[in-house]
Amino acid sequence: MYGASVDDVKHDEKEDAGKMAAFEARIARGEKIEPGDWMPAEYRKQLIRMISQHAHSEIVGMLPEGAWITRAPSLKRKLILLAKVQDEAGHGQYLYHAAETLGISREEMVEMLLTGAAKYSNIFNYPTLNWADIGTIGWLVDGAAIMNQTMLARCSYGPYSRAMVRICMEENFHKKQGQEQVILLSQGTPSQQKMMQDAITRWWWPTLMMFGPHDTDSPNSPLLVRWGIKTRSNDELRQDFVNQMAPDLMALGLELPDPDLRLNEETGNWDFGAINWDEFWRVVKGDGPMNAQRMAARRKAHDDGLWVREALAAYAERQARLN
Amino acid sequence: METRLNAGLAEYLIALGDDELILSHRDSEWCGHAPILEEDIAFANLAVDELGHARLWYELAAELLDEDKERFPDHLAYFRDASEWRNVQLVSLPNGDWAFSVLRRYLFDVLEVERLRGLKQSSYKPLAEAAAKIYNEELYHVRHGRAWLPRLGLGTEESHRRMQTALNDLWPFTPQLFQALPGESELSGVVPTTPGLEAEWRTKVVADLASANLNPPEKSNPMNRPRTQQTEHMMDLLSESQMVARANVEARW
Numbered sequence: 001m002y003g004a005s006v007d008d009v010k011h012d013e014k015e016d017a018g019k020m021a022a023f024e025a026r027i028a029r030g031e032k033i034e035p036g037d038w039m040p041a042e043y044r045k046q047l048i049r050m051i052s053q054h055a056h057s058e059i060v061g062m063l064p065e066g067a068w069i070t071r072a073p074s075l076k077r078k079l080i081l082l083a084k085v086q087d088e089a090g091h092g093q094y095l096y097h098a099a100e101t102l103g104i105s106r107e108e109m110v111e112m113l114l115t116g117a118a119k120y121s122n123i124f125n126y127p128t129l130n131w132a133d134i135g136t137i138g139w140l141v142d143g144a145a146i147m148n149q150t151m152l153a154r155c156s157y158g159p160y161s162r163a164m165v166r167i168c169m170e171e172n173f174h175k176k177q178g179q180e181q182v183i184l185l186s187q188g189t190p191s192q193q194k195m196m197q198d199a200i201t202r203w204w205w206p207t208l209m210m211f212g213p214h215d216t217d218s219p220n221s222p223l224l225v226r227w228g229i230k231t232r233s234n235d236e237l238r239q240d241f242v243n244q245m246a247p248d249l250m251a252l253g254l255e256l257p258d259p260d261l262r263l264n265e266e267t268g269n270w271d272f273g274a275i276n277w278d279e280f281w282r283v284v285k286g287d288g289p290m291n292a293q294r295m296a297a298r299r300k301a302h303d304d305g306l307w308v309r310e311a312l313a314a315y316a317e318r319q320a321r322l323n
Numbered sequence: 324m325e326t327r328l329n330a331g332l333a334e335y336l337i338a339l340g341d342d343e344l345i346l347s348h349r350d351s352e353w354c355g356h357a358p359i360l361e362e363d364i365a366f367a368n369l370a371v372d373e374l375g376h377a378r379l380w381y382e383l384a385a386e387l388l389d390e391d392k393e394r395f396p397d398h399l400a401y402f403r404d405a406s407e408w409r410n411v412q413l414v415s416l417p418n419g420d421w422a423f424s425v426l427r428r429y430l431f432d433v434l435e436v437e438r439l440r441g442l443k444q445s446s447y448k449p450l451a452e453a454a455a456k457i458y459n460e461e462l463y464h465v466r467h468g469r470a471w472l473p474r475l476g477l478g479t480e481e482s483h484r485r486m487q488t489a490l491n492d493l494w495p496f497t498p499q500l501f502q503a504l505p506g507e508s509e510l511s512g513v514v515p516t517t518p519g520l521e522a523e524w525r526t527k528v529v530a531d532l533a534s535a536n537l538n539p540p541e542k543s544n545p546m547n548r549p550r551t552q553q554t555e556h557m558m559d560l561l562s563e564s565q566m567v568a569r570a571n572v573e574a575r576w
Contacts, residue, residue, distance in 0.1 A: 062355035062363065069351045069370075073567040074397050074576040079374050085354050086367035093360050106360075131567045181576075189574045297356065305358025307485065308421050311478025312359075318477065 027228040032158035035101035043227055046220065047157050048102050049118075050229065052109040055095035057121035058088045059113075060294050064128040065137060073131060080177050081134060087170045094167065098159040114299055116286065121145075123210050125288030132185050132192070132199035138178015140200075140207045140245065146171045147237050148211070156228030186252040193253075200249060201257045208272070209280045211238040217277075239269055246270045328513075331506035332447065333384040334409075335514060337399060338504045338550060340380035341410035344400060345557075346431060347373035348564060349418055358421050365467060369428065372460050379453050386449070401568035405557040409505055409550045413496040415557045422475055422485040427493055429468030429531075434500050434524050435461045441515025450513070469531060476535025483536060490532065491540045498547040500524075505550060 019038050026033065033039055066085050072078035096106045112118035123141055128134070146168060153164035185196040212218055212234040224230040246261060247270070260273035282288065350370035357363040381396035388395070413431060418424045439461055442454035475482040501521040507514060532538065568576075 059355075059360070066355040069354060070348055070563050071567050073401070073571070073574070075374065075378055075400055077576050079371060079378075082351055082354070082367055082371050082374065086364055086371065089354075089360060089363040089367065093364065096360075184576070189571060191571050192574050301356040301358070304356075305421065307479070307481045308358035308475070311475050311482030314482075315474045315478045 024227075027156045031156075032161060033156050034158045040227075042223070043157075043229075044102050046224060046227075046229060047160065048099055048104050051095055051099040051102075051160055051163075052104070052112065053119050053121075055092045055099060055109065056113045056118055057124065058092035058095060060120045060124045060298065062088050062092075063294055063297055064124055064126070064290075065134060067128055068131065068134050071131070072134075077134075077181075084138070084174050084177070087174070091167050091170070094163050098163045101159045110302070114295070114302060116295070119284065121210060122280070122283045122288065123206055124294060125283050125290045126202070126206050127290050129202070130195040130198060132182075132195040133203070135178045135181030135185060135196070136199040136203045138174050138176075139182050140178070140203055141210065142171050142174040142178060143245065144207050144210045144241055146175060147241055151230065151232050151237065154231055182249075182254075183252060186254055197254060200254050204256050204258070205276065205279075208238055208242070208275055209283075211235070211241065213277070213280070242270045242272050243268075246272075328509060329387040331509040332450075332513060333387040334506035335504050335510060336380045336384040336387070336450075338409035338506075340377040340384070340396075340399070341408050342414055342431075343373045343380065344377035345408075345410045345560065346414040346428070347371075347377060348560060349414065349416075349424070350428070352418055353424065366424075369464060369467070372464070376457050376460075379457065383449055383453060397568070401565050405553045405561055406551070408553055408557060408561075410553075411496070411499050411550065412546060412548060412552075412554050413493065413500065415554050415560060416493075416496070417556055419489065419492075420485055422482070423489040423492065425468060425471045425475065426486065426489045428464065429472065430493060430497060430528060431500070432461060432464040432468055433528055433531075434520060436465055437520045437523050438515060438517070441520070445514060446512045472531055472535040472537070476532075476537045486535070486537055490537055491543070494539050495543045495546045498545045499550070502547070502550065 020040060023033070023038060023040065023043075033043075062085050065081065065088075069078060069081050069085060072081050096109060099109060100106065109118065113120065128137070149164050149168050149171065153161055153168055155161050155164070182196060182200075185192045187193075188196075215221060215233045215235045218234055221230060221233060225233070242261075246256060247263075249256060258273045260271065262271055263269075264271045283291065286292075347370045350366050350373065353366040354363060354370070357366055377400075378396050381399050382392050384390075384399075385392045385395035390398075413427060416423075416427065436458065439454045439458040443451055443458055445451040445454065472486075475486045477483070501518050501524075503517050504514075507517060529539065568574075
């Protein structure tokens with residue numbers, strides 16, 4: 001009935017307002033929200049967006065590093081890199097499961113990645129051009145990811161928070177092996193030093209872009225802060241990263257491609273030059289150096305694997321019939 | 324052991340290590356491209372295991388030859404040309420489709436388990452100890468392969484066709500698996516004889532395949548070459564795996 005439904009809506013709105021207040025109070029008390037709990041539709045939507053984007057980043061992120069497993073210059077490095085890329089796959093799996101607790105399936109998420117409806121970290125749209133890129137990705141890219149993930153480990157959604165705690169532990173190992181390699185190469189033979197400098201020059205700015213747009217251009221941020229999903233802003237995290245990395249890299253004799261980079265004695269921060277946001281948005285919109293290849297590789301794996309997944313489904317069905 | 328025996332056993336172990344390392348290389352190529360995410364993880368894990376086994380065999384060889392245990396394995400992996408490798412041809416074949424890769428692993432893993440069962444009894448203690456460790460991992464590898472056989476063999480018409488095609492393509496390369504390894508003739512009591520492993524392997528493999536509705540081809544043209552002879556694919560594989568190391572000969576990594 002029309003009237004009743006109007007009443008229902010009112011009733012729902014009233015209930016929602018109450019539920020919303022209770023929900024926000026729980027977050028303010030530092031409680032975790034768990035899968036069966038009431039949550040605003042927008043909270044669910046934002047988390048699905050963030051967690052699936054994070055999972056996709058792990059999966060696409062296997063490609064640039066994976067390309068160097070077969071070329072790693074020692075058995076020890078090959079073993080470390082293989083184990084690392086395997087970890088990334090494991091993180092992807094773990095994160096897809098975390099997102100599934102919000103009522104979306106892995107198949108739906110993968111579909112969104114393959115059609116371009118879902119994003120993944122921009123950084124993986126840059127190519128890996130020499131062996132030193134592997135150490136650089138470990139120290140800089142994983143280092144930047146850890147800063148973001150350490151924040152997310154404290155986020156209000158239980159499954160995401162717990163996934164981040166576990167993932168951060170492994171990422172810290174990834175960062176350490178990267179740092180070890182950058183130190184080794186920067187102090188190595190002239191050709192090793194050259195490849196190391198080349199890698200740092202190419203990866204420095206894209207790594208800073210990993211923290212996302214300026215706070216003023218980040219439409220989702222205020223809501224995410226209020227709901228305890230993000231607890232620090234993009235610009236704050238980026239500044240922390242520069243403060244940590246710039247002196248360490250320069251101490252190794254590496255040059256950073258930013259003439260404006262200098263320690264500000266007053267603030268204690270390392271000031272840095274303007275980020276090329278045109279490039280950032282271009283890459284986000286699909287026009288980066290490797291967007292097309294990355295997506296082509298994912299689509300090919302998906303298409304080539306179709307007959308395998310069909311066989312698995314048919315076999316499972318057959319077994320169910322027999323039992 | 325006598326020097327002559329040492330040299331023979333080292334040769335034998337290097338051949339085993341070569342099998343493992345080349346198979347690890349091929350498996351690692353699936354990383355990021357597998358049909359399901361769980362297999363990206365599994366195949367990377369298999370590749371990690373095989374790489375670890377290769378290192379173990381090379382390190383044992385280094386001890387026997389009085390070489391540096393740290394450097395000798397890398398020397399073997401990065402500074403030998405294709406003609407100096409002693410792996411079987413089966414492991415260097417390109418990955419093909421998922422059916423080919425899964426089946427290749429399975430055929431090889433069943434042999435490995437049989438060989439390791441013998442190596443665990445070796446009179447050379449370091450070898451027996453290494454074999455015991457590797458044996459446990461290889462049991463999981465066989466379990467992984469055996470889980471795939473019925474799923475693909477009995478799954479759909481297409482998956483069955485692909486598996487049977489892969490089997491037909493791989494089968495000619497299996498006789499080489501049972502050739503005596505380099506050095507083996509001098510190593511009675513230290514290692515099991517490789518030709519002696521064939522009967523058990525065949526019984527197990529034929530039974531597993533049959534339960535997945537797969538049959539070895541009745542007629543096949545055996546590619547039973549000596550281990551000194553490599554496929555053309557080995558040159559491509561090595562030019563990739565050795566490119567960074569060879570471009571920076573003086574470097575440490």
